[in-house]
Amino acid sequence: MVRVYHVSKKGLDSSDGTKENPFLTINKAASVATAGDTVIVHEGVYREWVNPKHPGLSEWRRITYKAADGEKVVIKGSEQIDTWEKLDKSVWKVVIPNEFFGDYNPYKEKIYGDWVVYNPGRHLGEVYLNGKSFYEVETLEEVHKGEEVSEMVDHWTGKQIPSHDPKQTKYVWYTEVDEENTTIYANFHEYNPNEELTEINVRKSVFYPKQTGMDYITVKGFELAQAATPWTPPTADQPGLIGPHWSKGWIIEDNSVHDSKCSGISMGKAYSTGDNHYSKRQDKPGYHYQIETVFQAKKQGWSRETVGSHIIRNNTIFDCGQNGIVGHLGCVFSEVYNNHIYNIAIKRQFYGHEIAGIKLHAAIDTQIHDNRIHDCSLGIWLDWQLQGTRVSRNIFYNNNRDLFVEVSSGPFIIDHNILTADYALDNHAQGGAFVNNIVRGHMEHRKMLDRSTPYHEPHSTDIKGFAPVYGGDDRWYNNIFIGEEGIEEVGTDHYNGYTTSLEEYIDSVHDTTGSDHGAFNKVEQPVYINQNAYFNGAQAFDREETNIVSDHNPEFKLVDEGKEVYIEINLPDNFEDFLGDVHSTHTLERVRLTDVEFENPDGSAVVLDTDLLNNKKEGQTVLGPLSNLKAGKNRIKVWG
Structure with a gap:
């Protein structure tokens, strides 16, 4: 018997959960709702x-x-707190018995765990004023001062990163926890916290x-x-x-x-x-x-x-x-x-x-597509065991970095995306297919020879083997690379010296002096790179047979207008004369180490024939993620 339960702020948990007699809490409904x-x-x-x-x-x-x-x-x-006591013109405190939090006190628990690099005493608690979160500080003196300079060095770029919104750093809080009570101090400036919506988070x-x-x-x-x-x-x-x-x-x-x-x-x-x-x-x-x-x-x-x-x-x-x-x-x-x-x-x-x-x-066989990702420390980070994973038709902008693929052997597909960060791509993986993207920004390519990671039987969690990342075994087709003054390593020239076919790789391995496994460490894996465009200083792989290389500046912009996002790009006169193939399982070489094909999660052939706007492509089309790009100035809505 399929039932419908209702929950209302006017209800009672002792009722029967009908529309006329609803429950008061969602948890009450969750305790009785069963399949269907x-x-x-x-x-x-x-x-x-x-x-x-x-x-x-x-x-x-x-x-x-x-x-x-x-x-x-x-x-x-969270819970609303309206029992704050004023200490001076803008600093208030509240004393809360520890039993209020039960067995989980976020003002005692700190940010902790594997791979935490920087945590100057931050707790899991938070203070909110009318929906906006405060910044935690390390001393009561800082609360009275009323502001925090929140800067740090980004681990990957080495650059100093300011707080995203320095205007908010004046709203700060500090906590002290003893055996009986949790005391929270906060600087509310011109606000009276007992007259506003003031909340603290309490539940995990x-x-x-x-x-x-x-x-x-x-x-x-x-x-x-x-x-x-x-x-x-x-x-x-x-x-x-x-x-x-x-x-x-x-x-x-x-x-x-x-x-x-x-x-x-x-x-x-x-x-x-x-x-x-x-x-x-x-x-x-x-x-x-x-x-x-x-x-x-x-x-x-x-x-x-x-x-x-x-x-x-x-x-x-x-x-x-x-x-x-x-x-x-x-x-x-x-x-x-x-x-x-x-x-x-x-x-x-x-x-x-x-x-x-x-x-x-x-993320085995996980499909990540049609997302809008911006103003993040890092847009998407895919780590370990990317096999059958596909990242398609996403737009990235205003991120510190856009995309990171790490210690994986493939096959994975990155297609029809727009990457715009000054630091656009970290590729610490192998066995990828990068097709029909726009990449404007620095590209990092690294081997990971000291971390062997699992790879799997196709479309399965069953482990087939382990391998380090040797670099290469990547495919780059139909992409638009855009350089910019002050940004280095945009393009595919970091693959210079790599082999260009499995046959060449095998021949080179067996012509190399060394042990059976040692020879495989010395020869660069094959890469498959063709039909890409390189503008404004972006550099091409030296064995790419067919491409566009031009000093032309596309004056590329991604414009955020709230609910809508537009791409603006000025392409050279010959842009529409250069067409790229539609790629598929049949054109993307199998991945060497995993010995697995590029496929859909159900095992059927994958065909990369749908552009960023979900338009189907018939035969060859212009390069990049949008099949309606044309020579000259373009302004195209890509979200909304």
Whole structure:
């Protein structure tokens, strides 16, 4: 019997949950809803951690939680505080008994875990005034001063990075916790916190099952905000503000997700597969513990049948301290599309190696497409075991870096994207196909010979072998590279000296003096590079047979007009005379190490015939992600 439960701020948890007699809390509905049921939540602010008690049973018998049509429903991990005591003209304090927080006090818990690099005493707590978060400082004296200079050096570029919004740094807070009480001090300046909406986050998550195996759940149409989420490396539990935990088949759609201390939406992993062992034991590199995490997950049944296959679509995700979307192992076979992700990790209050708008490990067969990602410390970071992964038709701008692919052997596809950061691409992987992109910005290409990582049987979590990243085995077709004064290494010339076919590579390996395996370390893997355009100083691979190389300055811009985003580019007169092929499984050489073809997740042939605007391409088209680019000035809407 399929049931519909209703939740309302006017309801009672002792009622029967009908439309006429709704429940008061979402958790009450979550305790009784079973496979096939729907929970409709009516307008209001719900301050609770929704913890589903029952799973759906299939794609067709899922449990759906949705906001009532046309009604604004907000679920918060915070509590409103209106008992502040004034200390001087702008500094206030509040004393809260520790039992108020239960067994999880965010003002005692610090940002901690594997790969945290910079954390000057920051806690998981947060103070909000009318929806805007403050900055935590290290001393009470700084609260009275009323401002924080929040600058740091970016690990990858070596450049000093200022706080994203220096005007906000005057709103600061500080905490002290003793055996009985938590005291929070904050500088509200001209505001009286007892007369405004003043909140502090208290709960770890907002919509996240505490138990694993809560499969086939849909969460639709909510505003989800203000959670004290912990740091989420790949070697620890990864609770997000919302997420499926270690489950299968969730759909998270049409939500606004914001103000998570660390991660917004999480697709896994589970605590039982490892918990910050590098930070706790310090006896071997985190890399080794991450390998152990993969094997531990396999022992526990990590497979398509048990975890992953999630859909994350049409969400707006912003103002999160670490990641907009995160996942390790639990993100396999998923689809992430049409999300607007921005303001991720830009407050610069803490830093580590697991920060991005989207940060996924082991994203096997995961498809990431049609997303708008901007004003992030890093746009997308895909790390380990990229196999069958595809990043398609995304736009990146105003990020410190746009895209990072790391220690993976492929095959993975990066196609029809626009990358615009001064630091556009980190490629520390092999076995990729980069097709029909615009790349304006620095490109870094590195080998990773000291970190062998797993690769898999096609479309499976079954481990086939391990390999370091030798560099190369990449394909670059139909891309537009745009250089700019002051930005170095734009283009494909970093592959100079690489072989250009598997046959040449094999011949060179067997002509090289050395042991069986040693010879493979000395010869550069093949690369397949052709039919690209290089403008304004971008440099081409020296063995590319057919290309455009021109000093022409395209005067490239990506213009953000709020709900709409436009590309502006001025292309040379001969641009439309140079056409590129539509690439597919049949034209992209198999990946050498994994011995796997470029395919769709279902094993069918992949055909890269759909441009950034979802226009189908018939035969050869102009280079780049937009098939309607033309010679001369172009202004084309790419979002909205």
